[in-house]
Amino acid sequence: MSEPEKQFADFLRSKGLKFTPERREILRKIFATHEHFDVETLFEKLKKGGERISLATIYRLVPLLIESGMIRQATRCEGHVTYEHVFGHKLHYHLVCVRCGKIIEFRDEGIERLLMQVCDKYDFTVIDHRLGVRGICSACREE
Amino acid sequence: MSEPEKQFADFLRSKGLKFTPERREILRKIFATHEHFDVETLFEKLKKGGERISLATIYRLVPLLIESGMIRQATRCEGHVTYEHVFGHKLHYHLVCVRCGKIIEFRDEGIERLLMQVCDKYDFTVIDHRLGVRGICSACREE
DNA sequence: ATTTACCTGAGAATGATATTCAATTACACC
DNA sequence: GGTGTAATTGAATATCATTCTCAGGTAAAT
Ligand SMILES: [Mn+2]
Ligand SMILES: [Mn+2]
Ligand SMILES: [Zn+2]
Ligand SMILES: [Zn+2]
Numbered sequence: 566m567s568e569p570e571k572q573f574a575d576f577l578r579s580k581g582l583k584f585t586p587e588r589r590e591i592l593r594k595i596f597a598t599h600e601h602f603d604v605e606t607l608f609e610k611l612k613k614g615g616e617r618i619s620l621a622t623i624y625r626l627v628p629l630l631i632e633s634g635m636i637r638q639a640t641r642c643e644g645h646v647t648y649e650h651v652f653g654h655k656l657h658y659h660l661v662c663v664r665c666g667k668i669i670e671f672r673d674e675g676i677e678r679l680l681m682q683v684c685d686k687y688d689f690t691v692i693d694h695r696l697g698v699r700g701i702c703s704a705c706r707e708e
Numbered sequence: 709m710s711e712p713e714k715q716f717a718d719f720l721r722s723k724g725l726k727f728t729p730e731r732r733e734i735l736r737k738i739f740a741t742h743e744h745f746d747v748e749t750l751f752e753k754l755k756k757g758g759e760r761i762s763l764a765t766i767y768r769l770v771p772l773l774i775e776s777g778m779i780r781q782a783t784r785c786e787g788h789v790t791y792e793h794v795f796g797h798k799l800h801y802h803l804v805c806v807r808c809g810k811i812i813e814f815r816d817e818g819i820e821r822l823l824m825q826v827c828d829k830y831d832f833t834v835i836d837h838r839l840g841v842r843g844i845c846s847a848c849r850e851e
Numbered sequence: 852a853t854t855t856a857c858c859t860g861a862g863a864a865t866g867a868t869a870t871t872c873a874a875t876t877a878c879a880c881c
Numbered sequence: 882g883g884t885g886t887a888a889t890t891g892a893a894t895a896t897c898a899t900t901c902t903c904a905g906g907t908a909a910a911t
Contacts, residue, residue, distance in 0.1 A: 583857065583908080605898080619860045624899060644868090645898060660832045669830055679818045680841065687812055688846035689803045696839040698823065703831035726877060726888060747868085762891045767868060787899090788867060 569596050569635060569652045576633035587618050591626055592635070601639045601649045601668065640697030658695070662702035669702070712739050712778060712795045719776035730761050734769055735778070744782045744792045744811065783840030801838070805845035812845070 566574070573592055574584040594610055595602065604627065608620050627648070630636045639649040640659045656677070660669040676696070684691050709717070716735055717727040737753055738745065747766050754761050770791070773779045782792040783802045799820070803812040819839070827834050 581856080585858065585907090587859075603898095617860085621861080621900080622859065625858090660827065660830060662832075663835060669832065671826055671830070673822055673826055675822045676819050679816055679822070680839075683814055683816055684803065684841060684843065687803060687814070688849075689805075689812065689841070690844040690849055691841055692806060692843045694839070694841040694843075696823075696837070698827060698832070698834055698837040700827070700835045700837075701833040706831075706833055724888085728877080728889065730890070760891085764869080764892080765890065768889085 567593075567596065572652065573630070573633055573635055577629070582629070587622050588626055590614075590616050590618060591623055592630070595630070595636065595648075596650065596652075599650065599654075601647045603645055603647045605645075637693065638695075640695055658697065660698045660700060660702070662705055663699050664701055664705040667702050667704075710736075710739065715795065716773070716776055716778055720772070725772070730765050731769055733757075733759050733761060734766055735773070738773070738779065738791075739793065739795075742793065742797075744790045746788055746790045748788070780836065781838075783838055801840065803841045803843065803845070805848055806842050807844055807848040810845050810847075 570584075570589065570592060573588075577584050577588070590611065591607070594607060594614070604620070604623050608618075608623055611618050611623075627636075630648075631638075635650070635652045636648045637651050639647045640661065655672060657670045657672050658676070660671065662668075680694065681691070713727075713732065713735060716731075720727050720731070733754065734750070737750060737757070747763070747770065751761075751763050751766055754766075770779075773791075774781075778793070778795050779791045780794050782790045783804065798815060800813045800815050801819070803814065805811075823837065824834070
């Protein structure tokens with residue numbers, strides 16, 4: 566059993582919930598790549614892989630995946646919600662090209678530090694934060 | 709005519725569009741306060757004010773308000789989209805309390821500077837960016 | 852074997868947003 | 882002040898993602 570599976574199974578057990586075959590398959594598909602994803606494409610992938618797991622099951626699992634720290638909502642730049650891995654990934658931010666959709670991920674400890682100073686100043690307890698930049702990537706600008 | 713009205717009227721004219729009474733009322737209601745808003749509450753406010761402007765008209769106006777630089781999408785923390793003023797407001801970021809919904813706005817030039825450095829490094833042309841922190845405000849933490 | 856709590860797929864329901872359409876309006880030109 | 886034209890409107894309808902309902906399943910605990 567892979568690391569995320571172990572962790573997630575533990576999380577479910579600790580809440581009296583079950584690590585069912587459906588849940589395992591969904592989790593595997595999510596961690597099979599490192600890309601951001603949305604529910605619909607995840608569903609399509611599972612279907613292509615021969616699974617017959619319903620959309621409802623995926624939608625029901627998402628809040629548990631978030632609560633357990635497996636995934637989180639990614640920076641929103643489209644009409645629907647997308648997710649990204651948390652487990653096994655350092656905190657990072659995004660540059661999103663509005664023309665081609667490419668996503669550049671980056672870290673910046675300076676920004677993180679300044680941000681924590683601000684939160685201290687306002688006596689604000691951070692749960693989570695996100696930073697996204699919309700713009701045009703260099704490839705798209707050439708044209 | 710107030711500043712935002714002038715600007716927006718100019719914008720519309722430059723595109724061969726019209727600054728109708730409905731559009732004026734919507735714009736006025738938006739700039740009557742400094743709060744973030746969503747389409748539904750804006751609609752309710754207009755209705756309470758005696759206006760009978762349809763939801764569709766508001767939804768149709770939003771993209772024009774964004775394109776003209778009057779408003780932009782605010783940091784998303786709920787299921788539906790909210791907006792905030794751009795016109796007359798400096799760039800700022802948000803601390804959002806997930807318990808009481810309070811929003812603390814702040815500026816940080818240090819963060820802005822570091823972010824622009826990152827964008828330079830990736831040769832990325834910024835259109836827009838947003839930074840939001842979810843957490844618990846000090847008042848809510850007391851309890 | 853019975854109980855109990857949890858899970859599932861299918862489809863219906865919901866809710867935000869977008870679109871259609873027929874009627875109205877604003878503006879430019881006469 | 883009329884007229885033509887394109888933009889605009891409200892109401893109704895459609896769309897799309899997400900959530901819920903319901904009628905069976907499952908699996909462990911008693
Ligand atoms: Mn990412
Ligand atoms: Mn704001
Ligand atoms: Zn691009
Ligand atoms: Zn609070």
